[in-house]
Amino acid sequence: MDFKKLELHIVAFMKENLSEKLLYHNLQHSIDVAYFAEFIGKKENCNALEITLLKTAALLHDSGFIKQYFHNEKYAIEFARQLLPDFDYNANEIEIIASIIASTEVKITPTSHLQKILKDADYYNFGLKQYTSSAMALREEMELYGTSYSDVEWKNVQIKFLEKHRYYTQAAISEWLETKKTNLAKLKSRN
Numbered sequence: 001m002d003f004k005k006l007e008l009h010i011v012a013f014m015k016e017n018l019s020e021k022l023l024y025h026n027l028q029h030s031i032d033v034a035y036f037a038e039f040i041g042k043k044e045n046c047n048a049l050e051i052t053l054l055k056t057a058a059l060l061h062d063s064g065f066i067k068q069y070f071h072n073e074k075y076a077i078e079f080a081r082q083l084l085p086d087f088d089y090n091a092n093e094i095e096i097i098a099s100i101i102a103s104t105e106v107k108i109t110p111t112s113h114l115q116k117i118l119k120d121a122d123y124y125n126f127g128l129k130q131y132t133s134s135a136m137a138l139r140e141e142m143e144l145y146g147t148s149y150s151d152v153e154w155k156n157v158q159i160k161f162l163e164k165h166r167y168y169t170q171a172a173i174s175e176w177l178e179t180k181k182t183n184l185a186k187l188k189s190r191n
Contacts, residue, residue, distance in 0.1 A: 043171035127176020
């Protein structure tokens with residue numbers, strides 16, 4: 001498994017192929033998710049192989065946006081299955097990565113430890129003080145792809161999503177839950 005070469009390839013590929021309309025689900029988001037997947041994975045006592053699988057899945061998890069905006073995970077999985085053998089990933093590693101990527105779909109509940117870690121890493125921004133700026137980038141992106149909200153609707157969508165969302169790992173709960181609660185309270189208090 002040659003993660004370093006894969007990482008260089010994915011970064012170059014996504015720079016070239018991701019739409020500029022992806023203001024939130026862009027290359028930087030995938031890099032950030034990979035960083036936070038490693039961060040959580042280490043706190044959750046993952047071994048080196050598990051960390052590499054997590055980082056690989058994180059870098060690839062939004063690559064399906066190259067093909068379509070909604071329900072893009074299946075395309076990210078197809079891309080992973082095509083690409084990873086060229087970087088010496090074996091069939092078992094590829095299937096683990098595919099299952100981790102599949103768990104990033106919004107309505108999917110993660111079941112394995114690695115799925116839970118990546119799901120938490122994918123929503124790291126809920127637990128950051130900069131939540132509002134990432135939420136605005138997502139709103140602008142969604143508008144560019146045909147889904148618009150009034151200010152009141154957007155506020156309510158965010159509140160509902162933050163209330164339904166949960167972190168699955170102890171590391172994410174420890175790192176981000178309190179700030180997420182603060183972000184939710186700020187949203188609710190906004191007129």
